[in-house]
Amino acid sequence: MSIHAQKAKDFIANEERTNWHDGALWHVRNKRDISASGVPEWEALRNTASQIKDNVLSNLDTYLIQFEAAAKANGVHIHWAANGNEHNAIIGDIIDKHNARKIVKSKSMLTEECGLNHFLEDNGIEIIDTDLGERIIQMRNEPPSHIVLPAIHIKKEEVGELFHAQLGTEKGNADPTYLTKAARTHLQNKFFEADIAITGVNFAIAETGGVVICTNEGNADMGCHAAPVHIHCMGMEKILPKLEHLGVFTRLLARSATGQPSTIYTSHYHKPESSKEMHIVIVDNGRSEQLAKEDFRNSLKCIRCGACMNTCPIYRRSGGHSYHATIPGPIGAILQPNRDLKAYSDLPFASTLCGSCSDVCPVKINIHEQLYKWRQEIYKNNELPKSKVTSLKIATKVFKSPSTYDFLGKFARASMKALPRFMMYNKFNDWGKHRELPQPPKQSFKEWYKNKNNE
Amino acid sequence: MSSRASILEKIRNNKPELVELPDLSIFTHNVTTENLIDTFIEVSTTNASTVVNLVNTETSLELFLAKFIAENFGEHSKVYNTLNGNDIPEIDFKTTHVDVFVALPKIAVAENGCMWITNEQLPQRISAFGSENTLFIVDHKNIVPTMHQAYSKVKENIGEYGVFIAGPSKTADIEQSLVIGAQGAVSNTIILI
Incomplete structure (x- = not known):
């Protein structure tokens, strides 16, 4: 398997949870549909966004150089990382330079990809994820299960128990409002204690050298504005040519993600606040190879x-x-x-x-x-499991020979009718698990078509 | 070779043939002022903001504001008011509880309730996030239909830092239950003038 x-x-062993998960995500999909259908030019927006990204990918080197020059002119430190290890090492250096011990981080799939949290924890640095969902899974020592809703696989009762054990909330209290307030208090302290704040990047603007970060919780901004140093980690494909292109992408992002017309905060960082320091790490980590594959x-x-x-x-x-x-x-x-x-x-x-x-x-x-x-x-590349290769080879033979195909079709229809249950519903037949096979039809399509023409 | 040089070289070797940028001029929106105000109020309310409409009233903003803040945030509430310029004494948000942040955004967006403020209104960037509540005075003449028009105005002054704020902070990370008041402000009021 x-x-x-x-x-x-393992996941579907808990049927109730699976059904809840399925329904909750479908609800979000539905909200997306309602939101998208409220924008008459939605399809034009999607086409335009796709074309802008085509342009970006075809001119990425120029945009990155332009972005770097503009950001440097703004007093921002720019770093380049060929892979995850280099990304982590760059952040490690900034931390060392500032003798930092405590870090807060808002949501960033890139730092997940690079394994930043483990790297820092192994080096004795405290790193706190400040998005509520991310904080929950961090407390549980788990990776996110969704890129926008990281804790969608967890029930409120589990969060209640977790917070009781780690934040001292009332035992048995699983009220989302109560738990969110407790997390707010916990995180407010972390923001003001932090030596450095790290964020991901939603968009970077080549023309202006700025980065844009979208959140609903306000955690990225709390982190960056409370700490003396902030670092923004971006995959190199996050570049957009000009400010005006944000008009297209900000209209699409939140509507597609959660059905909201916009995230609550869309923050544009161009220069550090006086006496503060701002860094941007541009990461490749396999993206340039992906670029080569048409x-x-x-x-x-x-x-x-x-x-x-x-x-x-x-x-x-x-x-x-x-x-x-x-x-x-x-x-x-x-x-x-x-x-x-x-x-x-x-x-x-x-x-x-x-x-x-x-x-x-x-x-x-x-x-x-x-x-x-x-x-x-x-x-x-010979990475298919043997069982799949064998069955595909057999299928190829069958589909190549009409007479074998006809014969096997007849055989299957007859045996489905004749075989006792245990022969079809057993551990060797995945298609018979948790479901009833359909009634076999009396004739194949070919037979039906032939008879029809003879009538 | 530095990582910078090797990354750029790989991109040069691997990138596809140049594709032109699309035309954005198709995204123009002709709407009436009335439309803009109604849509802005409706969307902002959905975003969990409290909206007070003073357009077409004779009410003095100054008096109204003082009364509103006293009634809603307490007689002696601590206010971070940026309406009269940004010459405001620095506050340590770690140790000081600020009840309400007040600002006048230069742009407001009808389609999504976004309001644009920059470092000009944020002598301390944290003030709009570290204050318990936010209150924005929106001049109805500053409302534009969509983000396209908003960014053509943002372009005139991108600032050192700028943020679109569309309501109070919120989260649904616990079982998809919406909770207003996450890490930023716990309430947002919009006074339309």
Whole structure:
């Protein structure tokens, strides 16, 4: 069984939770639909966003150089990291230079990708995630299960117990308002104690050298404005050419993510506040290789809204952790194989290829087509499990020979009727688990068509 | 070779042929002022802001504001008022409880309730986040239809730091239950003039 299938099996063992998870995410998808349909030019926005990203990817080196020059002119320190280790080392150096011991960090999938938290903790640095969902999973020593809703897999009673144990809230109190207030008090102290604040980056503007960060909680701003030093970590594909392009992307991001018309805070950092220090780390970590692959480079357009996860019938019923990757869901399944084809060869198969992900993607990434293409890459690189290779070889033979196909069709229809239950519903037949097989039809389509023409 | 040089070289070798930027002029929105005000009020209310509409009234803003703050945040509430310029004594937000932050945003956006403030209104950037409540005076003439028009105005003065604020801070990270008041302000009031 693949890792995804095994982990999904663990997740769905709790049926009630699976159903809640499925329903909660579908609700978010629904809110996205209502929000998107309220904007008459929605499709024009998606097309435009996709074209802007096409331009960015085709001119990325120039934009990065322009961005760097503008940011430096603003008094911002710019760093370049070829991979995750270099990213972590750069942050380690800034921390050493300031003798920092306490760090606060707002949501950043990039720092997750680079393993920053572990790196800092191993070096004796306290790092506190300040987004509520991220703080919850950090307390549980877990990775996020969703890029926008990191704690969507956890029930409020579990948060109540966690906060009782770690923040001293009342035992048995699982009221979300009460728990959120407790976290607010806890985090307010952390903001003012912090030596350095770290954030991710939603957009970076080549023309002005600034970075844009979107949150609902206000945690990125609290962190940056309370600490003497702030560091913004960005994947190099986050660049937009000009300020005016933000008009397109800010209209798409929150509507696609949660159905809100905008995030509550959209913050534009261009210069540090007087007597403070601002750093930006530009990270490659495999992105330049992805850029070379014509079939897959479009995945670099992703703005991390999570809409593809909320709509995915597999994601909703298998949970984010089943993807055993920093970025789960359909977009994760096309990003991760680029990093390590062997380790993530199961992910492009965790899909029905229904195409719903591509339909909701605000930058029109052809996610389901890329999933299909990754499957072929995985086959070519001999990373398919033997059982799958064998059955595909048999299928190829069957589909190549009409007479074998007809015979097996007849045989299957007859045996489905004749076989006793235990022969069909057993551990060897995955299609008979948790479901009833359909009644076999009396005749095949070919037979029906032939008879019809003879009538 | 430095990482900077090697990253840029890899991009040069791997990037596709140049694709032109699309035209953004299609995103123009012709709407009436009345429309803009109504939409702005509706969206801001959905974003959990309290909206007071003083457009078409003779009320003195100064008197109204003093009364409103006293009634809602207490007679002796600590106010961080940026309406009369940014020459405000520095406050240590770590040790001082500030009840309400007051500012006049230069741009407000009808489609999503966003209000633009920059370092000009933020002598201390933390003031809009570290204060318990926020209160914005929005001149109805400053309302634009969408983010496209907002950014053409932002362009005139991007500032050292600027932020669109669309309501009080909020989260739904515990079982998708909406809670108003996360790490930023716990309430937001908009007074339309």
